[in-house]
Amino acid sequence: xxxxxxxxxxxxxxxxxxxxxxxxxxxxxxxxxxxxxxxxxxxxxxxxxxxxxxxxxxxxxxxxxxxxxxxxxxxxxxxxxxxxxxxxxxxxxxxxxxxxxxxxxxxxxxxxxxxxxxxxxxxxxxxxxxxxxxxxxxxxxxxxxxxxxxxxxxxxxxxxxxxxxxxxxxxxxxxxxxxxxxxxxxxxxxxxxxxxxxxxxxxxxxxxxxxxxxxxxxxxxxxxxxxxxxxxxxxxxxxxxxxxxxxxxxxxxxxxxxxxxxxxxxxxxxxxxxxxxxxxxxxxxxxxxxxxxxxxxxxxxxxxxxxxxxxxxxxxxxxxxxxxxxxxxxxxxxxxxxxxxxxxxxxxxxxxxxxxxxxxxxxxxxxxxxxxxxxxxxxxxxxxxxxxxxxxxxxxxxxxxxxxxxxxxxxxxxxxxxxxxxxxxxxxxxxxxxxxxxxxxxxxxxxxxxxxxxxxxxxxxxxxxxxxxxxxxxxxxxxxxxxxxxxxxxxxxxxxxxxxxxxxxxxxxxxxxxxxxxxxxxxxxxxxxxxxxxxxxxxxxxxxxxxxxxxxxxxxxxxxxxxxxxxx
RNA sequence: GGCCCCAUCGUCUAGGUAGGUCUAGGACACCGGGUUUUCAACCCGGCAACAGGGGUUCGAAUCCCCUUGGGGCUACCA
Numbered sequence: 001x002x003x004x005x006x007x008x009x010x011x012x013x014x015x016x017x018x019x020x021x022x023x024x025x026x027x028x029x030x031x032x033x034x035x036x037x038x039x040x041x042x043x044x045x046x047x048x049x050x051x052x053x054x055x056x057x058x059x060x061x062x063x064x065x066x067x068x069x070x071x072x073x074x075x076x077x078x079x080x081x082x083x084x085x086x087x088x089x090x091x092x093x094x095x096x097x098x099x100x101x102x103x104x105x106x107x108x109x110x111x112x113x114x115x116x117x118x119x120x121x122x123x124x125x126x127x128x129x130x131x132x133x134x135x136x137x138x139x140x141x142x143x144x145x146x147x148x149x150x151x152x153x154x155x156x157x158x159x160x161x162x163x164x165x166x167x168x169x170x171x172x173x174x175x176x177x178x179x180x181x182x183x184x185x186x187x188x189x190x191x192x193x194x195x196x197x198x199x200x201x202x203x204x205x206x207x208x209x210x211x212x213x214x215x216x217x218x219x220x221x222x223x224x225x226x227x228x229x230x231x232x233x234x235x236x237x238x239x240x241x242x243x244x245x246x247x248x249x250x251x252x253x254x255x256x257x258x259x260x261x262x263x264x265x266x267x268x269x270x271x272x273x274x275x276x277x278x279x280x281x282x283x284x285x286x287x288x289x290x291x292x293x294x295x296x297x298x299x300x301x302x303x304x305x306x307x308x309x310x311x312x313x314x315x316x317x318x319x320x321x322x323x324x325x326x327x328x329x330x331x332x333x334x335x336x337x338x339x340x341x342x343x344x345x346x347x348x349x350x351x352x353x354x355x356x357x358x359x360x361x362x363x364x365x366x367x368x369x370x371x372x373x374x375x376x377x378x379x380x381x382x383x384x385x386x387x388x389x390x391x392x393x394x395x396x397x398x399x400x401x402x403x404x405x406x407x408x409x410x411x412x413x414x415x416x417x418x419x420x421x422x423x424x425x426x427x428x429x430x431x432x433x434x435x436x437x438x439x440x441x442x443x444x445x446x447x448x449x450x451x452x453x454x455x456x457x458x459x460x461x462x463x464x465x466x467x468x469x470x471x472x473x474x475x476x477x478x479x480x481x482x483x484x485x486x487x488x489x490x491x492x493x494x495x496x497x498x499x500x501x502x503x504x505x506x507x508x509x510x511x512x513x514x515x516x517x518x519x520x521x522x523x524x525x526x527x528x529x530x531x532x533x534x535x536x537x538x539x540x541x542x543x544x545x546x547x548x549x550x551x552x553x554x555x556x557x558x559x560x561x562x563x564x565x566x567x568x
Numbered sequence: 569g570g571c572c573c574c575a576u577c578g579u580c581u582a583g584g585u586a587g588g589u590c591u592a593g594g595a596c597a598c599c600g601g602g603u604u605u606u607c608a609a610c611c612c613g614g615c616a617a618c619a620g621g622g623g624u625u626c627g628a629a630u631c632c633c634c635u636u637g638g639g640g641c642u643a644c645c646a
Contacts, residue, residue, distance in 0.1 A: 009646045044645055109644080116642085125570045126642070151644055169573070178571065186644040193646045217572065217641045242574080243639065251640075358580095365581060369594045388581080391639055395579050398596040404609080447609030457607075478606095510605080525605040537607045 002034025003207045006060075006067070007197065009041045010052035012323070013341035014059035016394065017212065017244055017252060020359045024241060025210045026065045027360065027382040037204055038070030040081045041197070043190045053081075059342040063352050064375065069204075077204045082196050089191040092199050092229060093152055093184060101228045102184060103134035105151045106143040127180040130155060149187035154195070154225055156181050162220035167239035168387045174220045182221055194218055198225045201236055210239045210384070213391075214251070239384050242363045242391045246338075252394050257330070257337040258320045264335045265315055295333065303332040338396070347425055349452030351410065351418055354403040363388045372405045404449045412442050422451040429462040430455050437461075440547075444539045460533040461547055465555050468534040470563070478526040478536065479564050487517070488527040492557045501550045503542040510542070531560040 004025035008018055029036035038060070042048050053071065060067070069075025079085055096102035105128075119126040130153075135143075140150055156162075162174040184195035191199075201209065219238055226235055246252040248259055301311040304325040313319045320326075330337050339345045345355055357373055365388070366373070366381035373381070407415065416438055423431035433441070441461075445454045460468065478484045494509050510528075514521045525541045532553055538544050545553050 007646085011646085041646060047645065105644095107644095112643090120569050120642095123569055149644075172572070174571075180642095183644055188644080190644090192644070197646085212640090213573065214640055215646090218646095240573085245639070247579090361580070363580095367582075369582075371580090371595055390574050390581095392581085393579060395596070398580065401596055408609085445608085447607090449608065453608070474606095507605095514605090521605045523605095529606060533606095535606090539606095541605050 001207070002029055002032035003037065003205050004029045004034065004210060005037040005039050005201070005204065005206050006065075007039040007041050007200075008056050009044060009047065009193075010049060010056060011044075011047045012049055012052050012055070012254070013343050014056045015252075015254060015341050016339075016345075016359065018056075019059070019063060019342050019355070020244065020362060021211055021241070022060060022065055023063070023356060023359050024239075024364070024382075024387075025208075026067075027379055028208060028210060028384060029068075030379045031382045034207070035068045036066075037075070037077070037206070038067035038080065039200060039204070040071060040083075041193060042081055042083045043193065043196055045188060045190065055343075062346060063342065063356055065356075082191075082200065085196070085200070086189070086191075088203070089185075089196055089199060093191070093195070096154065096184070096228065097152065099228075100134060100155075102152050102154045103131065104140050104143075105153050105183070106135070106139075106148040107151075108148070125178060125180070127177060128153065128182075130158075130181055151183050151187050152185035153181040154184045154221070154228070156221055156224050162224060164216075164219045164223065164238065166216070166219075167237055167384050168242075168389055169216075169240060172216070179220050179224070184225070194222055195225065198222050198229065202226065202230050202233070206236045208239065208384070209236045210241065213240045213243050216240045239387060242388055244362055244394050245391050247393060252340070254323065254340055255320065256340050257323065258314070258326045260337050261326055261330050261333075261335060262315060262317060264330075264333065300329060300332065304329040346422070349422055349450035349455070350399070350403050351406045351451070353410065354399065354406045357406065358399050358402045362392050362394070372402065372409075374409075400449055404447070407448055407450070408446075412439055415442055419451055419454060423455060426452075426455070428455050428459065430458055432462055433458075437547075440543075441539065444543055457537060457539050460535075460538060460544075465552055465559065468532075468556060468559075470530070470560075471535045474530045474534070474536045475564060478530050479560070482523065484527040484530075485561060485565055487513075487524050488531055488557060489561060491524060491528050492554065492561070495545075495550065495557075496554060498550070501546060503546045506545050507542045528557070532556045 006018075006022035006025050008014070008022075014022075026036045028034070038057070040053050040056075042053070057071065067073060069077060070080045082089075093102065097104075115129070116126045143150055156179050158177045161176050162179055164172045164174070166172055182194055183192050185191055200206075219240075223235060226233075244252045246256055248256065297311055298308055301308045304311065304321065305328070306314075306321055306325055310319065310321060314321055326337070337344075339348055342355065346352075353374065356375055357378065360373075360378050360382070361371065364382070364386055367386055370377075370381075410418070416435060419438060419442065420431065422428075430438070430441075441454060441458045445457060448454050448457075479488070490513065491510070494513065495506075498505060498509070510524050511521060514524045517524070526536060528545065529538055529541055530536060532538075532544060532548055539547070548556075
């Protein structure tokens with residue numbers, strides 16, 4: 001029986017890296033008909049966010065990753081929140097202490113720091129100096145009386161090399177003495193990750209630990225701890241996946257967002273302003289900002305709720321403010337930040353099926369040329385032996401291509417559900433349309449790359465006539481040039497006298513007019529499009545006009561003619 | 569600094585464990601052309617890689633070593 005787990009620490013939304021880890025564990029459990037456990041590693045009192053566990057669960061559910069055991073669903077190995085397992089951890093820590101396999105420490109942060117600096121100066125690995133005689137209970141009392149913090153360290157066997165057998169990397173050797181004694185109980189009484197993880201993996205009978213390469217260095221210590229605690233009982237199999245890196249270098253993380261914002265801000269040292277508005281480019285991701293403008297630094301700092309000094313320090317790359325500060329400033333500046341969290345992708349109009357498919361192919365492949373795969377196919381093909389060793393870069397343009405394919409292959413009814421959820425999340429007026437109308441829109445949007453595309457193209461149908469925003473470029477290009485307005489006026493008159501207002505008669509009229517004037521259909525259709533939508537991008541024009549209706553169409557054309565007509 | 573991991577087109581990767589069938593395959597991106605009422609989608613074509621150096625071998629993308637480059641870890645975070 002295969003048992004895997006995903007063990008996030010609840011510090012915020014689920015990000016792509018975490019989602020991929022969860023997915024691989026889930027895929028393997030499903031493939032093998034095993035159990036997938038969700039365990040919340042909330043042992044850090046300082047970092048935990050009260051809502052994070054819920055957010056992570058929501059995101060997993062959106063992706064379709066269901067856990068067999070864990071919060072809200074229960075199971076025989078609970079509780080699944082580590083903060084509720086303190087008795088268990090204490091029991092094992094005391095056992096280790098009694099067996100002289102762990103010992104108390106009373107060091108201050110400064111003392112430890114000094115030791116580390118010394119090791120570095122000597123070009124050696126840091127190794128905690130284990131005392132010859134382990135402190136006893138009365139030493140603990142003494143230390144506490146002096147106001148010193150008390151921690152517990154595990155005595156890592158130092159006389160022989162530690163070997164990790166990894167599914168993707170094979171045998172990895174760590175020389176004797178290379179792994180230092182590490183803390184297993186913090187001074188606040190909570191266990192550390194390296195301890196709780198081992199105990200829980202044992203108690204929950206985890207058979208496969210699939211996690212990021214960042215945990216590789218923890219593994220020898222964890223294995224040694226396992227042996228000290230559980231003797232010869234077989235270790236879980238480890239698979240350390242490659243890391244997903246970003247095009248800006250380093251592992252793809254939440255830090256991408258502040259980085260992107262920093263990149264978007266051009267400092268102008270002469271005056272107290274920053275310049276914003278040039279085209280931003282990330283990997284495959286392009287976002288046209290508002291027209292370039294200068295923004296006072298003081299105002300920007302105010303929006304973010306930080307001091308101008310803090311802003312300056314951020315811009316220079318010295319410090320990074322909290323995420324809400326970054327988000328607030330980005331929104332104020334009209335800068336789109338690269339998606340990192342799963343919800344970011346949801347709000348950008350990606351399908352969960354796209355994310356699952358794409359994430360699965362980051363560091364794994366089925367061995368043939370298949371790429372676009374539904375979940376069941378992914379499950380059937382998944383195999384740990386095909387995990388990739390090298391790090392991979394998160395390519396947003398390929399993700400978009402995947403999304404296009406998945407939108408194409410999703411049945412309309414299903415797509416409607418996704419679209420509804422998306423529209424609701426981004427608070428779009430399009431959500432006011434009934435199912436029949438949205439289904440029609442979906443059909444007209446064949447080839448759309450994201451749900452955001454569908455929203456953008458159909459938005460005009462759900463706005464009040466006075467809410468239409470005219471895009472400057474569109475107005476200049478199609479209305480003010482080539483007799484655009486004159487053509488529009490003719491189209492208006494022809495529409496006004498129509499008894500029937502169907503796609504067919506609208507099409508016939510426009511084609512006829514184009515032929516009369518000896519021009520392409522675009523020359524007559526585009527001015528009309530801009531008049532009713534404000535932009536050059538919308539649903540196909542005949543359907544656009546028909547769906548909007550005669551009355552609103554005429555009203556919008558009149559407004560446009562009045563607004564941009566030269567002689568008015 | 570120390571320890572560990574990794575290295576095929578711009579990107580994700582196939583091929584590597586059983587060296588020849590690899591003048592290195594696919595996908596995305598890009599470029600050119602077609603289609604077209606916008607944006608997409610779609611069709612046709614093109615560009616493009618075994619990091620460098622040394623071995624082993626009749627023969628190396630594939631095995632070994634070194635160099636270089638990238639990444640991870642180096643917390644009373646997980």
